[in-house]
Amino acid sequence: MNVAVVSPEEVMFEGEATQVITRTTEGDVAFLADHAAFLGALVENTTRVFLTDGSIRQFEISGGFVEVSNNTVSLLVT
Secondary structure, eight states: OEEEEEOSSOEEEEEEEEEEEEEETTEEEEEETTOOOEEEEEOSEEEEEEETTSOEEEEEEOSEEEEEETTEEEEEEO
8 A cells, every 4th residue: 555654844755555553533543455444633653654575664743634545545744
């Protein structure tokens, strides 16, 4: 699935991943390929993006939004 992590200043990450784990106002959530459409508000957390090469990218998030649609996870973060 395609993943984008975007702040107001820059695109922090854009690429292919196998899983994303983050925290919303409803609790921790994990996204895998072909996840159902989803929209949520992010809270302070460490978001983990599991890349297709087996490595993990971590992002310190203060807040923002996550949207999942058409096999794409978009995190708009602060």
